[in-house]
Amino acid sequence: MGQIAPDHGAALRPGLDFARPWDSITLARFLRQLPSGITVLHDAGDRPLRWVEPSDIDDPTPYLVDHELILTSGFPLVEHAADAAKVRQFVARLVDANVSALGFGLDPYFSAVPPTVIDACRELDLxxxxxxxxLPFAAIGLAFAKLMEADNARLLRENAEANRHLMRCVGSEHPEQEIVTVLAHRAKAAVQLLDQSGRLRHYAAPTGLQPAQGQELEALLAQASAAQGAKLVVSESAGHHHLAFPIRPTSTSGARVPPLLGVLQLSFAHQPGAAEHNLMSTALGLLEVVARQRVLGSVAPGQLATALLLDGAESLDSGAMELFNSSLGGALRRAPRVVVAVPRAQPTAQDPSHALTRLRSLLDTKLVIHSGGRFAAITRSEPNRELLDRIEAAGYLAAFSRPADPGHGEGQGVSLATNLRELAGQARGLVPRLLDEGRSLSADQLPQSFSALLPQEAGRQLATHLLGNLLQLPAKRRELYLQVLRAWLDANGSWDATAAAIDVHRNSVRRHIASISEVLDMDLSRAEVRHELFLALRFLP
Known part of the structure; x- marks a missing residue:
């Protein structure tokens, strides 16, 4: 339910409540997308709709997020349909959980919605x-997914166009002023760029929209300047949303807190959404790199390009593709990969430009960036043993992604950036296991599974913790229960298949599984519990 709903902050900075791309979906809009036959028994007005969830448990509210459409067959009310008080309690729990609507399915339990349900929904305005x-519940879920997909596609198109405009600003005579102007126009916000002392350097705003001023601006600047790292500061007054973001270098030599390069401040007349957030993130990255060019000299353009390719750019035109290809060594027929390099020992306080230069040489690429004590690079070099030995001799462990799809490597710039971001996530996902095993890794040498990404020692610790009560049993009983549990999970919960696999009567299998559930204090009827146990058993010695 709520656990599998799209995380409304996953792509956003922590602590912010930016609207998601599909937050424009409402009950009325969704209802128009559904087949005919749905009857609105109580209309309490249009409401936001963030997720559609079938549920037939007595109280689904602990698992819900705000503004869900709950679909039920009425099973929780089969024995209480005539009890107005119990039905009202059921509906009241949904209202308290901020459910947007209740969808009551006909058959197999009810041929019509019980009057007690209708009365409770009317009374509580649900x-x-x-x-x-x-109309199957699955069809309703698929319709919602298609609507989300359409909204996401629209957002991606708008982001790609806006990001292209922002990136073109870097080559202009006054890049910072151009970035501020484009950001104000595209995000429909009042934007001001201030220096380290809070003095205004550049400003742009749509007609009639004012930025934060006076004491409010001073308070924002003070909080942003004091924030550790790149922390967004938000305030709201008179219906306006004011954001301030400190611009700091990603890293600095020996300093605990990177120096402040400036502050970007935006004011909105509406709640900023995911589109505005993406624009702001791209603009901040560009402003940071422009400010840092004096610090890192000739490696700054390569870092800019790498940061945009791995985190910001949505597409590349033919000219950008030509520059991309000329930034990588090796034959064009080799597909690019993303590499994350981690120092083998605690890094000393030194200028990161030295390490950047070394890795550019080792990986035969100009596209390397330093961030958070690690390095990310785009390269055509293949992770053979000779290259890995050279990287480790230089003091690093490297995680190589798989190569980009063949269609992305040669002239397909429209999709290259998206592919590179996926490969970056792939390489970063190997880092915990890389650190655990103390050796360089390549994704195309590992099986494509979640368990392959989990460090072995961490996996063993988690398995021992999860199965602790069972592992403390006497040896004979412990081995029997482990054998039964493995076979039962491998058989996907089939009693007959489990009995045949381990030559035990099916009734005995049932008793053993019940005992295992009691020993572990877990509900083995839940899919997520079975999944956790299945993975845990794979990590036991």
Whole structure:
């Protein structure tokens, strides 16, 4: 339910409540996308809709996020449909959980929505839909997914165009002023760029929109300047949302807190959404690199390009593709990869430009960036043993992604950036295991599974913790229970298949699984519990 709903802060900075790309979906808009046959038994007005969730448990509210459409067959109310008080309690829990609407499906338990449900929804003002038996709940979920996908596609197109405009600003005579102007126009916000002392350097705003001023601006600047690292500061007044973001170098030699290069301040007349956030993130990256060019000299343009390719750019035109290819060594027929390099020992306080130069040479690429004590690079070099030995001799452990899809490597710039961001996530995902095993790794030499990404020692610790009660049993009983549990999970919960696999009567299997559930204090009927146990057993010695 709520656990599998799209995380509304996953792509955003912690602590912020930016609207997601699909937050424009409402009950009325969604209802228009559904097949005919749904009857609105109570209309309490249009409401936001963030997720669609079938549920037939007595109380789903602990698992919900705000603004869900709950679909039920009425099973929780089968024995209480005539009890108005119990039905009202059920509906009240949904209202308290901020559910947007209740969809009541007909058949197999009810041929019509019980009057007690209709009365409770009307009394508590919860929208109520009657779902005909001809419309499966799965079809409703698929319709919502398609609507989300359409909104995401629109957002990606808009982001790609806006990011292209922002990136072109870097080559202009006054890049910072151009970035501020484009950001103000695209994000529909008042934007001001201030220096380390809070003095205004550049400003742009749509007609009629004012930025933060006076004491409010001073308070924002003070909080942003004092923030550790790149922390966004938010305030709201008179319906306006004011954001301030410190611009700091990603790293600095020996300093605990990187020096402040400036502050970017934006004011919105509406709650900023995911589109505005993406624009702001790209602009901040560009402003930071422009400010740092004097610090890192000739390696700054390569870091700029790498940062945009791995974190910001949505597409590349033919000219950008030509520059990209000329930034990488090796034959064009080799597909690019993303590499994350981690120092083998605690890094000393030194200028990172030295390490950047060394890795550019080792990986035969100009596209290397230093961030958070690690290095990320785009290269055509293949992770053979000779190259890995050279990287480790230089004092680093490296995680190589798989090569980019063949269609992305030669002239397909529209999709290259998206592919590189996926490869960057792939390489970063190997880092915990790389650190655990103390050796360089390549994704194409590992199986494509979640368990392959988890460090072995960490996996063993988690397995021992999860199965602790069972592992403390006497040896004979412990081995029996482990054998039964493995076979039962491998058989996907089939009693007959488990019995045949370990030559035990099916009734005995049932008793053993019940005992295992009691020993572990876990509900083995839940899919997520079975999944955790399945993985844990793979890590036991």
């Amino acid at each position: 929208p109520l839909w009657q779902i005909p038996s001809s």
